[in-house]
Amino acid sequence: MTARDEIFAALPRAASANPHADAAALLARVPALRPARVGPDPVASFLARLTGPVIAATAERLATRAEIPAAVRSYLAANQLAPRLALQPSAALQTLDWSGIAALPTIAVDEPVSVCEADYAVAETASLVFRSGPHMPTLFAFLPLHHIVVLEAAKILPWLEDAAALEATRPAPRNLNFVTGASGTTDIEGTLVRGAHGPAHLHVLLIGGQIAALAPQPANVP
Amino acid sequence: MTAAFTARASAALTDPTLKTAIERTTGNARAKRAAAVAAWPGFEAARDLGRDIKDHVTQNLAFYLATFERNAIASGAHVHWARTADEACEIVVRLCREAGAHSVTRAKSMLGEEIGLPHALEAAGITRVETDLAEHIVQLAGDRPSHIVWPALHKTREQVREMFARLHHEPGGLDTVEAMVASARRELRQKFMQADVGISGANFLIADTGAVCTVTNEGNAELTTTPPRLHIVTAGIEKLVPSTAHAMSLLRLLVRSATGAELTQYTTFHCGPKRANDPDGPSEFHIVLVDNGRTRMLTQGLEDMLRCLRCGACLNHCVVYRQIGGHAYGGTYPGPMGAVLTPVLDGLKTAQDLPRACTLNGLCAEVCPVKIPLPTLIKGWRDKSWRLGLEPRAATLALRLWRLAAQHPPLYRLGTRLALPLLRRFARTGWARTLPLAGGWTAARDFPAPARKTFLDQLKERRK
Numbered sequence: 001m002t003a004r005d006e007i008f009a010a011l012p013r014a015a016s017a018n019p020h021a022d023a024a025a026l027l028a029r030v031p032a033l034r035p036a037r038v039g040p041d042p043v044a045s046f047l048a049r050l051t052g053p054v055i056a057a058t059a060e061r062l063a064t065r066a067e068i069p070a071a072v073r074s075y076l077a078a079n080q081l082a083p084r085l086a087l088q089p090s091a092a093l094q095t096l097d098w099s100g101i102a103a104l105p106t107i108a109v110d111e112p113v114s115v116c117e118a119d120y121a122v123a124e125t126a127s128l129v130f131r132s133g134p135h136m137p138t139l140f141a142f143l144p145l146h147h148i149v150v151l152e153a154a155k156i157l158p159w160l161e162d163a164a165a166l167e168a169t170r171p172a173p174r175n176l177n178f179v180t181g182a183s184g185t186t187d188i189e190g191t192l193v194r195g196a197h198g199p200a201h202l203h204v205l206l207i208g209g210q211i212a213a214l215a216p217q218p219a220n221v222p
Numbered sequence: 223m224t225a226a227f228t229a230r231a232s233a234a235l236t237d238p239t240l241k242t243a244i245e246r247t248t249g250n251a252r253a254k255r256a257a258a259v260a261a262w263p264g265f266e267a268a269r270d271l272g273r274d275i276k277d278h279v280t281q282n283l284a285f286y287l288a289t290f291e292r293n294a295i296a297s298g299a300h301v302h303w304a305r306t307a308d309e310a311c312e313i314v315v316r317l318c319r320e321a322g323a324h325s326v327t328r329a330k331s332m333l334g335e336e337i338g339l340p341h342a343l344e345a346a347g348i349t350r351v352e353t354d355l356a357e358h359i360v361q362l363a364g365d366r367p368s369h370i371v372w373p374a375l376h377k378t379r380e381q382v383r384e385m386f387a388r389l390h391h392e393p394g395g396l397d398t399v400e401a402m403v404a405s406a407r408r409e410l411r412q413k414f415m416q417a418d419v420g421i422s423g424a425n426f427l428i429a430d431t432g433a434v435c436t437v438t439n440e441g442n443a444e445l446t447t448t449p450p451r452l453h454i455v456t457a458g459i460e461k462l463v464p465s466t467a468h469a470m471s472l473l474r475l476l477v478r479s480a481t482g483a484e485l486t487q488y489t490t491f492h493c494g495p496k497r498a499n500d501p502d503g504p505s506e507f508h509i510v511l512v513d514n515g516r517t518r519m520l521t522q523g524l525e526d527m528l529r530c531l532r533c534g535a536c537l538n539h540c541v542v543y544r545q546i547g548g549h550a551y552g553g554t555y556p557g558p559m560g561a562v563l564t565p566v567l568d569g570l571k572t573a574q575d576l577p578r579a580c581t582l583n584g585l586c587a588e589v590c591p592v593k594i595p596l597p598t599l600i601k602g603w604r605d606k607s608w609r610l611g612l613e614p615r616a617a618t619l620a621l622r623l624w625r626l627a628a629q630h631p632p633l634y635r636l637g638t639r640l641a642l643p644l645l646r647r648f649a650r651t652g653w654a655r656t657l658p659l660a661g662g663w664t665a666a667r668d669f670p671a672p673a674r675k676t677f678l679d680q681l682k683e684r685r686k
């Protein structure tokens with residue numbers, strides 16, 4: 001017998017007559033018990049959590065995509081970084097006016113900065129979601145020290161289950177990355193240090209939505 | 223207790239820095255977990271759901287394994303099956319050899335430790351680069367992990383500094399923990415890119431997509447699995463979940479219980495090899511599904527343990543683990559979950575001390591995110607050990623005497639009446655500093671003087 005046969009032979013017969021139905025019934029219990037992490041305005045919940053004390057990323061809101069290069073320029077200047085970066089090879093970003101910045105479509109091992117666009121985000125956990133593909137090399141989200149992420153406010157989903165439901169309708173990419181804050185480690189005496197192997201700084205450029213004010217949060221929704 | 227275990231535990235207890243080191247990390251973890259749980263009123267109901275999801279999978283394991291295999295193959299992955307640890311290592315080593323691999327990077331995986339993969343790779347002459355910071359420290363020290371989430375929590379910053387200064391190529395300053403982390407980042411950067419094979423574990427195997435989910439805070443898993451030509455996953459067959467949505471429910475529990483965060487920084491679903499036009503990613507994706515005792519657990523009354531998410535909460539809350547740390551347990555898995563798993567993996571005879579090194583205070587079961595009845599399972603091993611005659615002679619004799627007395631009340635009364643004055647003679651000051659046959663107790667603490675008369679005698683007098 002092969003190893004596979006032997007393992008299957010050692011397993012009892014399936015208990016469920018219809019595992020799919022039983023699995024779906026389990027999920028029906030989720031909405032009632034989820035932690036109250038999403039207020040009436042998911043964009044506000046997302047931003048508050050992203051920039052809160054735990055995740056501690058930075059963010060700014062822009063009215064239009066045309067403002068992206070200028071925002072990146074001022075980020076580079078504020079952080080005393082050279083005008084050079086790895087720009088995700090997507091048409092939506094490459095076609096912007098990057099004059100004054102060396103924007104490369106590839107990424108070096110020690111690249112200080114990369115600019116990527118998140119496919120969407122999840123308000124519950126303030127996670128940015130990247131799907132690998134011809135226009136999104138996975139390493140763009142992991143090699144740089146500063147990761148600048150463009151996100152359309154309209155693409156913020158409330159819950160992790162919404163992300164799962166969306167993914168169930170599309171062909172799976174090689175890598176589906178949920179990025180929640182900059183890289184960190186607590187491996188030496190429990191002390192949190194940012195920039196373990198991945199980015200040390202995460203900066204989000206949130207495009208569109210209601211720019212005027214952050215909607216006030218209900219007290220019980222951090 | 224066997225001599226080997228006593229020696230390891232004694233060494234741990236006399237280590238001058240170990241207890242401080244353990245408390246720093248586990249204390250932090252306990253506080254953060256408590257805060258995360260307090261902020262989630264639905265936590266109890268979520269634990270029930272977590273338990274039920276994992277039980278549903280265990281009860282339909284053949285169905286989900288077959289579904290996972292079919293979908294993984296459809297995504298372009300190669301699926302391998304291993305009955306034992308050795309078989310799993312052979313498969314991984316063979317894949318590395320066939321790829322002509324000189325260097326492999328590894329993202330921390332408890333299953334990898336369980337099957338002895340680090341050793342197998344070294345024995346095959348393949349350079350192994352551990353990329354998780356803690357595993358990197360453990361590798362440099364020629365040590366073993368002592369915690370399933372923080373493998374290097376037994377090391378102090380001074381020890382890490384000394385090692386990095388000696389072994390890193392460009393250690394630089396190293397005055398702060400930040401500088402040490404930066405040095406490790408420099409040290410590992412090129413190695414990520416130069417590896418021929420990247421090996422990871424799996425936190426979840428997603429049956430309906432064939433994807434493998436990993437969680438890390440450092441980002442080392444993706445840097446391990448993206449640049450090399452081959453990505454090999456080793457995973458226990460109990461890691462299955464029906465769908466991505468089910469994984470989300472378990473992630474909420476796992477991450478809060480492990481670190482108190484709401485989600486790890488990097489939660490990734492790896493599905494198949496690089497697609498035709500992808501700029502990066504491995505061209506081959508292999509998944510090794512490992513049994514190594516898991517199907518046996520189903521027949522040994524240990525199916526509850528197959529729910530374990532490897533979150534480490536039971537270790538962080540265990541009064542014994544907090545005193546002796548992970549190495550004293552002698553197996554891959556320490557603490558309460560190790561006391562249940564190690565006898566399965568190494569045999570009860572070898573691991574007989576682990577179920578005994580437990581106060582049965584029940585805290586582990588209270589914090590377990592999938593409600594594994596750890597004390598009950600530990601008691602199950604004690605029971606088995608008794609029946610196999612593995613219990614120490616003194617304990618067996620004492621319990622037999624106790625049983626005899628307990629079943630014969632006059633004998634019991636006589637015994638206690640005789641014992642009381644004797645005990646009081648050793649405790650003239652109110653506390654006994656030494657007691658015959660109880661040196662183990664009085665070595666570290668005094669024994670209180672008993673009452674003048676037995677409970678029953680006192681009761682009789684009052685009733686008069």
Ligand code: SF4
Nearest residue numbers: 530531533534536590
């Ligand atoms: S037994 Fe429970 S608490 Fe312990 S590691 Fe497993 S899931 Fe976590």
